Amino acid sequence: TGCGKKTAAADTGVTKVVVGTGNAYAPYCYLDEKGDLAGYEYEVLKAVDELLPQYEFEYQTSDFANVLISLDAGKIDLAAHQYEWNKERDDKYLFGKEPYTTYVTYLAVTGDRTDIKSLDDLKGRKVKSSTGSNSVYILENYNKDHPDNPIKIDYVDNSTDEETVTGLVNGVWDATILTKRDTEKLNQNYGGGRDVLKVTGEPVQSSSTYFVFAKDNTRLQEAVDGAVKQLKESGKLAQISKDVIGGDYTESE
Amino acid sequence: MIEVKNVKKAFGKQQVLKDVSVEVEDGQVVVVLGPSGSGKTTLLRCINFLENADSGQLAIGDTCVDLKKATKKQILEIRRKTAFVFQNYNLFANKTALENVIEGLVTARHIPREAAIKRGKEALDWVGLGEKYHCYPCNLSGGQQQRVGIARAFVLNPEVILFDEPTSALDPELVGETLDIIKKVAGRGITMIVVTHEMSFAQDVANKVIFMDEGIVVEEGSPEEIFSNPKEERTRQFLSRIISLDSNYSI
Amino acid sequence: MIEVKNVKKAFGKQQVLKDVSVEVEDGQVVVVLGPSGSGKTTLLRCINFLENADSGQLAIGDTCVDLKKATKKQILEIRRKTAFVFQNYNLFANKTALENVIEGLVTARHIPREAAIKRGKEALDWVGLGEKYHCYPCNLSGGQQQRVGIARAFVLNPEVILFDEPTSALDPELVGETLDIIKKVAGRGITMIVVTHEMSFAQDVANKVIFMDEGIVVEEGSPEEIFSNPKEERTRQFLSRIISLDSNYSI
Amino acid sequence: MDKLFGWERFFENIPKILPYLSVTFQIVVYATGFGVLLAAFIVLAELKKIPVLNPFFKVYVSFMRGTPMLVQLMIIYYGIPALIDPVFGTNINRGFSAVTFAYITFILNQGAFLSAIFYGAITSIPYGQTEAGFSVGLTELQTFRRILLPQMVRIALPPFGSDLVGLFQNSSLVFLIGVTDIMGRAKSIGAATKHVLEAYVFVVIIYIVISLTIRLLFYYLNTKLEYGREGVE
Amino acid sequence: MNFNTAHFYESFLYGIKYFPNTLRLVFIPLAIGLTLGTVIALARVYKVPVLCKLLGIFVTVYQGVPIVVALMIYNLVFMLKFNDLAGFLHIKTKAADVDNIWVGIFALSLTAVCSISEAIRGALLSIDKGQDEAGYSVGLTKVQTIRRIIIPQMIPAAIPTLINHVVGLIKASSVVMAIGIIEIVAGATIPSSRTYSFFEGYVAAAVIYWAFTIMIEYLAKVLRRHTGRFRRNPYD
Numbered sequence A: 001t002g003c004g005k006k007t008a009a010a011d012t013g014v015t016k017v018v019v020g021t022g023n024a025y026a027p028y029c030y031l032d033e034k035g036d037l038a039g040y041e042y043e044v045l046k047a048v049d050e051l052l053p054q055y056e057f058e059y060q061t062s063d064f065a066n067v068l069i070s071l072d073a074g075k076i077d078l079a080a081h082q083y084e085w086n087k088e089r090d091d092k093y094l095f096g097k098e099p100y101t102t103y104v105t106y107l108a109v110t111g112d113r114t115d116i117k118s119l120d121d122l123k124g125r126k127v128k129s130s131t132g133s134n135s136v137y138i139l140e141n142y143n144k145d146h147p148d149n150p151i152k153i154d155y156v157d158n159s160t161d162e163e164t165v166t167g168l169v170n171g172v173w174d175a176t177i178l179t180k181r182d183t184e185k186l187n188q189n190y191g192g193g194r195d196v197l198k199v200t201g202e203p204v205q206s207s208s209t210y211f212v213f214a215k216d217n218t219r220l221q222e223a224v225d226g227a228v229k230q231l232k233e234s235g236k237l238a239q240i241s242k243d244v245i246g247g248d249y250t251e252s253e
Numbered sequence B, C: 001m002i003e004v005k006n007v008k009k010a011f012g013k014q015q016v017l018k019d020v021s022v023e024v025e026d027g028q029v030v031v032v033l034g035p036s037g038s039g040k041t042t043l044l045r046c047i048n049f050l051e052n053a054d055s056g057q058l059a060i061g062d063t064c065v066d067l068k069k070a071t072k073k074q075i076l077e078i079r080r081k082t083a084f085v086f087q088n089y090n091l092f093a094n095k096t097a098l099e100n101v102i103e104g105l106v107t108a109r110h111i112p113r114e115a116a117i118k119r120g121k122e123a124l125d126w127v128g129l130g131e132k133y134h135c136y137p138c139n140l141s142g143g144q145q146q147r148v149g150i151a152r153a154f155v156l157n158p159e160v161i162l163f164d165e166p167t168s169a170l171d172p173e174l175v176g177e178t179l180d181i182i183k184k185v186a187g188r189g190i191t192m193i194v195v196t197h198e199m200s201f202a203q204d205v206a207n208k209v210i211f212m213d214e215g216i217v218v219e220e221g222s223p224e225e226i227f228s229n230p231k232e233e234r235t236r237q238f239l240s241r242i243i244s245l246d247s248n249y250s251i
Numbered sequence D: 001m002d003k004l005f006g007w008e009r010f011f012e013n014i015p016k017i018l019p020y021l022s023v024t025f026q027i028v029v030y031a032t033g034f035g036v037l038l039a040a041f042i043v044l045a046e047l048k049k050i051p052v053l054n055p056f057f058k059v060y061v062s063f064m065r066g067t068p069m070l071v072q073l074m075i076i077y078y079g080i081p082a083l084i085d086p087v088f089g090t091n092i093n094r095g096f097s098a099v100t101f102a103y104i105t106f107i108l109n110q111g112a113f114l115s116a117i118f119y120g121a122i123t124s125i126p127y128g129q130t131e132a133g134f135s136v137g138l139t140e141l142q143t144f145r146r147i148l149l150p151q152m153v154r155i156a157l158p159p160f161g162s163d164l165v166g167l168f169q170n171s172s173l174v175f176l177i178g179v180t181d182i183m184g185r186a187k188s189i190g191a192a193t194k195h196v197l198e199a200y201v202f203v204v205i206i207y208i209v210i211s212l213t214i215r216l217l218f219y220y221l222n223t224k225l226e227y228g229r230e231g232v233e
Numbered sequence E: 001m002n003f004n005t006a007h008f009y010e011s012f013l014y015g016i017k018y019f020p021n022t023l024r025l026v027f028i029p030l031a032i033g034l035t036l037g038t039v040i041a042l043a044r045v046y047k048v049p050v051l052c053k054l055l056g057i058f059v060t061v062y063q064g065v066p067i068v069v070a071l072m073i074y075n076l077v078f079m080l081k082f083n084d085l086a087g088f089l090h091i092k093t094k095a096a097d098v099d100n101i102w103v104g105i106f107a108l109s110l111t112a113v114c115s116i117s118e119a120i121r122g123a124l125l126s127i128d129k130g131q132d133e134a135g136y137s138v139g140l141t142k143v144q145t146i147r148r149i150i151i152p153q154m155i156p157a158a159i160p161t162l163i164n165h166v167v168g169l170i171k172a173s174s175v176v177m178a179i180g181i182i183e184i185v186a187g188a189t190i191p192s193s194r195t196y197s198f199f200e201g202y203v204a205a206a207v208i209y210w211a212f213t214i215m216i217e218y219l220a221k222v223l224r225r226h227t228g229r230f231r232r233n234p235y236d
């Protein structure tokens, strides 16, 4: 479709790029206490913008699903919301080639629990996940292969971190799928000094996150990929990750 | 027999009934006359506890109650001894003519449905609505609705029937028929209090006429006394207006 | 002068008016009698375009229109030459008695508000409501509402007034007063068509009486002719019921 | 675990949330103002049985009643530019801000709901009132304006009040397309500070205060419009 | 923008699959709302002392609370306190064993009770006082009059407003996905999380909703014609 065309400011030669990102997903993309956009995505994008004089980024926020629909509808040129790659998504959108965060996820359970080590231990048990996340994809695939006693998937949207912790502690859910860094974050915020949650067993999945572009917009994709690569090489990306997330999650964990 | 004593009733500051007493013997018909706003409707409503009187006593048959302090049980007892014909009919909108008439019999008197239907049909035939058993009130003309209201009261066979202008919506032909019916019922020994503007009715069937004005009984007596020889100036004045009107076309 | 010719009107399959014609001279009063359901109300409503007649012509003064094909402008013109007194009053619920009366003057006739108020107050005084200028309809008794409706029609000083049972809610005293008013207005040369059940009124003020039944004019003539010497069996039958009723109390 | 609710956090949130009240109010004012006009037009088409328009509005109202507002918001936010831009060669897709599309959605939605309320109110006025207007020589328009409208307002007021209270709450949907209102602000404070309950409680208090104010105001208006009736609660 | 019909169809099927959940989320609160709503409306119209004031305040205040927030708070309380409560009552059930759709049903029921009680109150107020008086005058008790005369007349009068609230309830039922209950919207967007075709998911949900409301509106029309057959014009 013709919607994805960039608006050009002809005289200066600088092209405006509308970047879409989320508004309630700390620490990646959220509104800070003043109500301004903040988070890892924003910092990385700002750094990318600096490296690309021919582009000028402008930011627009909405929720996870709407960022993608906006991209599809041509309201934005670039989507950033910790998007993970899979084949079907690749059919619909143009994914960047250069990952900027790794995403290694584990099963997370309460600190005192020892009975759960792998997905097989979760048969017939209740796992919290949320629509749109890659963990749903993993769990559904698992259920497809093991139809006899499937894992009960609880799709919880717009849940707060408080709910996640409370639900696990009270046994509403047996487990959820988290990264190590998210688990630490939750312990820090709600543990009161204790490790209420822990990750367990082998990684459920290792994936990375990419920026997403409209299908025909390879020029922008290549430019951004190049900039991300530069940031990695210069160590700037790792620095941002440490500053914002609290650890270097850009290459491996 | 029905006896009402010293009824008082005020709406806000307006004293609508100022110490009204009425006594009616078994099987007698009392007609209440009076100008608009004199308290006639309010009196009937107090007797049936549709309005809370400020004070007064009521006796129907051997039941004796205080109008102000009656218990729920007493009120129900009185209501089951009386029936009310409303000026604006007040038929049950969700029930057909026949259902309107049998509702009291079946639900309040616990008469078997079959028997109630039989009596209900008789009552409707009697008021000339033999063909309208299954019509809802909204499909009946004003006059027909008023007749259903009359049948609904009669069928209960109560000790006392209270009528509030039972012929206001009827054309002259129907007024005549309705008055005939009331006369017949009077013959059965049912006591009746009738508020009406139909002088001919008062003359024809009343055993006693009561003339009210501004919340008091101005005068009472036999129809002959009241019409031919009213004692009070106010009564005379009221009647003179009417008679001058009607005398025009006595052919 | 008002002339209605060959009016026909059916509701569904029921032919309510079957070729009715009525002619009234300037300043004359015509009374329409007839049993319930004979089409009296429907006739008045057709004249005022509140009901769409199936066919017929209407002439008021020098305005001549086809009842079926009248344009909006013609309809408005006819309505501004006539006034209607409704059986169930139809007062504007959101306006006081005085506002009801002046609404037509101010909004339709563009008479200055001051002058309209003066005329409105006179009209209300005239029907005995001098103390009720600022009451809303729901605070007026039925009889008072009916009188506001009458004042609302009179104040327009139209060529023709159509009355649909203008005294049904009034006690005998007020009936008398209202009829006096209508008589006075007749004296002013306003043409009137009055549907009523009040025989005394027909006798008293009518120049002509029309008796309708089942959608046709059964008989018409002077009051004397109709009441003393009706030609048609149906008329005789209707009147006999009424007269037997009333003769009882001609004192 | 950390305390679920803290008064300190609650009071800290107040100055952060309050400024966004104006966003909420703007949506409500636009939606109500233009919604009333649209509803009046729909009712007119219904009453006059205007061909084409009347059936069109029937489907339109049914759609607005029958589908979630979230979907309406999406269809308008993404669908309208897709329809209009290719035809007129415009670029409202990017030219109009998200909040503009939010206004359009809420106006269209309110128009549909209010039309149902108004239609119900008008048809519940006895037809005799219209006839009486005609009989004293008023035109249709005059009868509507001077007789029907004042009576209709009284009947429509209570459901209109409920609708308005609901509108305040529904307006929080706009956060999904990136417009921050009080509810969205509460949510983002939750994301930024890890504590959302205090912010939500404060927003609920705002909603309750607004709702009570509306009810009180409408109750007062209603007593002004009783035309002599005895007050009903 | 491109609309992927295959993804739309898949979402549609997913939405239908979770339709029974929406039915539960709508009809259980509706039943509770009708019962309690009628009781509250009667208590307020017939001015039961004290109770009528308290209920009036409760209904007015509660209607000011957005359902999303109410839901979130109930869910938190449920997760935090259920086990303690169950222990206190010596019930073996744990929070984990309780399907949290019941939290959603609870929240929606409270909302339904409030709005339905308002609709019914309006209908009751529109019934002429003469109907009660006529009931008393033929010797019926207050309860008999309400049951046999007032309620049958209230039903057709309340249906139009009631349907507005039922339609509202159907749509409100989608907010429960915030606490992890899958109904039509959440169901229809399950495939979307895999394919990132969210728009198609939402449109699929809308189609199901619309069809469902049209059906409900039709049923209401039939019901109104049936219960209101004593009225002159059952349509308006």
Ligand SMILES: Nc1ncnc2c1ncn2[C@@H]1O[C@H](COP(=O)(O)OP(=O)(O)OP(=O)(O)O)[C@@H](O)[C@H]1O
Pocket (backbone or CB within 6 Å): B011, B016, B034, B035, B036, B037, B038, B039, B040, B041, B042, B043, C141, C142, C171
């Ligand atoms: N509910 C009420 N509230 C206030 N005043 C009332 C109420 N009911 C009646 N009144 C007043 O009480 C007085 C008597 O009314 P009532 O209805 O008993 O008169 P009536 O004799 O029946 O008159 P009519 O012949 O017009 O029916 C009137 O002045 C009326 O305005």
Ligand SMILES: Nc1ncnc2c1ncn2[C@@H]1O[C@H](COP(=O)(O)OP(=O)(O)OP(=O)(O)O)[C@@H](O)[C@H]1O
Pocket (backbone or CB within 6 Å): B141, B171, C011, C016, C034, C035, C036, C037, C038, C039, C040, C041, C042, C043
């Ligand atoms: N809108 C209507 N729809 C169907 N039938 C109607 C309508 N209006 C009147 N009718 C019927 O037309 C007939 C004549 O009615 P109309 O009101 O003209 O009678 P009327 O002579 O005024 O009687 P009344 O003395 O009872 O007022 C009646 O049988 C009535 O049922």
Ligand SMILES: [Mg+2]
Pocket (backbone or CB within 6 Å): B040, B041, B042, B087, B164
């Ligand atoms: Mg009276």
Ligand SMILES: [Mg+2]
Pocket (backbone or CB within 6 Å): C040, C041, C042, C087, C164
């Ligand atoms: Mg008539």
